[in-house]
Amino acid sequence: MFIQVIYSASEKLEQIAIMNYFGLLLLFHVASSVKHSLRYFLTATYGAEDFPEFVGAATVDEVQMGYCDSNIKTAKPKQDWMRKLIERNPEHLEWYSQKCLRCQHVFRANIDNLKRRLNLTEGPYILQRMDGCEWDDETGDFTGFNQYGFNGEDFLALDLKTLTWIAPNPQAVLTKLIWDAEKARLEHNKNYYSYECPDWLKNYIRHGKSFLQRTESPSVSLLQKTPSSVVSCHATGFFPDRAEMFWRKDGEQIHKDVEKGEILLNNDGTFQMSVELNVSSVPPESWKRYDCVFQLSGVGDDIKITLDKSAIRTNWAYSPEFPAAPVAGIVGGFLLILLLLGIAVVVLRMKKSTDEEKQYSDFQLADGED
Incomplete structure (x- = not known):
């Protein structure tokens, strides 16, 4: 880590x-x-x-x-x-x-x-x-x-x-x-x-x-850098961080050609996460057999979004085959992250495994200093 x-x-x-x-x-x-x-x-x-x-x-x-x-x-x-x-x-x-x-x-x-x-x-x-x-x-x-x-x-x-x-x-x-x-x-x-x-x-x-025990549902979007890139299903604005996200094909969860990202924190205290699908081997006529599912603990209804070219947000040049949805806010957010x-x-690197002293009064490290 x-x-x-x-x-x-x-x-x-x-x-x-x-x-x-x-x-x-x-x-x-x-x-x-x-x-x-x-x-x-x-x-x-x-x-x-x-x-x-x-x-x-x-x-x-x-x-x-x-x-x-x-x-x-x-x-x-x-x-x-x-x-x-x-x-x-x-x-x-x-x-x-x-x-x-x-x-x-x-x-x-x-x-x-x-x-x-x-x-x-x-x-x-x-x-x-x-x-x-x-x-x-x-x-x-x-x-x-x-x-x-x-x-x-x-x-x-x-x-x-x-x-x-x-x-x-x-x-x-x-x-x-x-x-x-x-x-x-x-x-x-x-x-x-x-x-x-x-x-x-x-x-x-x-x-x-x-x-701390409130729930906030996210906005979920499909993102793609270029027509040949993986498609990222991105959820942002949810709370708490106890969430799950995955791709399905014909209603069944899949793992092949899928890469899941970590849950990250937003500036406002809500969270974001994404899961990527490699669509290079998926023929265009089969795209709608795939969907992305977001689940939030404590919320009964899942959020589902079908893999559809017309729903993808991107920043590549407009073409009739790959229309570009407005993504100024998303691109701006990405640029801020890259700047940071x-x-x-x-x-x-630290691994969570064990413990130590009283943090309120024993803030020491070397030779028993107090």
């Missing part, structure tokens, strides 16, 4: 940083209809221009609820329900702001220690952490997780069952040994992921229920 840390111009800094975290959190997409999640994404940089030294984002059920960075020096709620919660409990915002400031200093010290320990020279260097918990409200089970990445590689993760650190990267072995010896800290982490994080998650789910991806300068 890959995480993109996006560097932007100063006036777009926060917006693009938030979009980065939207992409990052979707790497840990949960398909179950009864699972809830609270996740924190923390990034510290050294030697990276036009990007804060520290950025933090918090999500509930894959929806961003808060943001902070070292430039604005405070935490900001990102949803109306979270703003209302802050209005009733202003100390909650202050608590997050203080933790953000504290994390900034500790993560910078962590990078300095890692540079020294690993004998690194000039940067840029990126240290990231993803932690939090999941709750299955059907079974009542909770799962905590915490993992670190450094300079584009998996670095450390905590196994809560054994209360030991896992070091997938040989460069992390020394830190693992130091952390494994910190028994009090490990017990503290175990308590946080077993009790405190689930309590926070339940509280946020309760306050944001009307927003064009300024991405760091890729960090």
